[in-house]
Amino acid sequence: MPFATARTVSLHGAVGHLIDVQADVSPGLVGTTLVGRPDASLNEARDRCRMAVINSELPWPSTKRITVLLSPADLHKRGTHFDLAIAVSVLAADDKLPRAGLAATAFIGELTLAGQLRPVTGVLPMVLAAAERGVRRVVVPEPQAQEAAMVPGMSVLGLRSLSQVVAELRGDPVPEAAPVAAMSGSRLLSWRGEERMEALDLADLRGIEDAKYAVEVAAAGGHHLMLSGPKGAGKTSIAERIPSLLPPLSAAESLELTAIHSLAGTLDPATGLMVDPPYAAPHHDASKSALIGGGSGQVRPGEISRCHGGVLFLYDIS
Structure with missing residues (x-):
């Protein structure tokens, strides 16, 4: 047949x-x-x-x-x-x-x-x-x-x-073949402050006890949070330390997040499953497509999807 x-x-x-x-x-x-x-x-x-x-x-x-x-x-x-x-x-x-x-x-x-x-x-x-x-x-x-x-x-x-x-x-002997090149879209650039984020902890901040307590409650309950105050009040310092309060992702959440980054073409297989809650702080002038994703034909996840299970910090300068 x-x-x-x-x-x-x-x-x-x-x-x-x-x-x-x-x-x-x-x-x-x-x-x-x-x-x-x-x-x-x-x-x-x-x-x-x-x-x-x-x-x-x-x-x-x-x-x-x-x-x-x-x-x-x-x-x-x-x-x-x-x-x-x-x-x-x-x-x-x-x-x-x-x-x-x-x-x-x-x-x-x-x-x-x-x-x-x-x-x-x-x-x-x-x-x-x-x-x-x-x-x-x-x-x-x-x-x-x-x-x-x-x-x-x-x-x-x-x-x-x-x-x-x-x-x-x-079922025959497998012949030799030239190694396969990595994807042409592999990440070439990195932000030099990425390593700094790994060492951040809410315990590093002194004072602002009320704000830290509110952040702890929001992190424990999975609530959204609005931080308001003048420049230099510590809003960004607080926000980028919220992931330190969150537990590691569950097995299902890790697979979901890793699959999203695979779809976006930003996954490094050498690092294995992504087990830590992600953090993203896109620029205030980021486009709608950069935030929510899009694309013609092949969909590319945006910042909102890529920080699934973690913290998305959006700020308004108006």
Whole structure:
């Protein structure tokens, strides 16, 4: 039967939907058709996958009609992380890969023309969504294996190329491949005062006992707080010490916050789960998009979302 199904995840904001990538390879007018409401970047996957397969010295069914359906078809699909699932489903439909076990695995990763895997944003929320729907194994680009492994009970394969993925699925020895480069959007700049925030404690402040008591009550009950006073009264000094009063995040809160930063492309997998309550003090002239997030196609969380479970300090200079 010239039909196979691989699985991946589509993100709509922070909500993940498990997607069946169904490929049919059969006689007919030669060509590759991608259906299921793909966007422009996903339509380009047809050429990326074809050249990735060929340059990996694997056979592409170039004399047959290839139809790839992204199901459910009513959801709009976007992003380049569908590449790996599309290539695997086409190879399986052409009897070059075993179909058994594909339904229990989620494939996430962008392919280069040389067949190498490239990292993508939002791996953690994708793997979380797959785990919630019963998937217990995921294949991701090697640099993001640590991020995917943050999901409890998930078996993670961090690989470097399509050739390695094919060998793993066939049960063959995994060939060598060049290391995968980190994401191009990796953080390059840091604020030199970040380390200072780690040592702040409300006990450092002298006086203003009433204000400190109000802050302690607000922190204990999870209440909002308005600080009012002239410049130099200590409003910022109090606000940036509130995280020192908060307990570490629970396991569920840590996963939620880490998934948000993964979606925003600001997560450093080497640091593991984010367990400390975050603190953010955006500039008073920050734009609406910077605060609440936005984006066309791929949603990027704003400051409000990135300090989920922590403290957001907004100030008014009027």
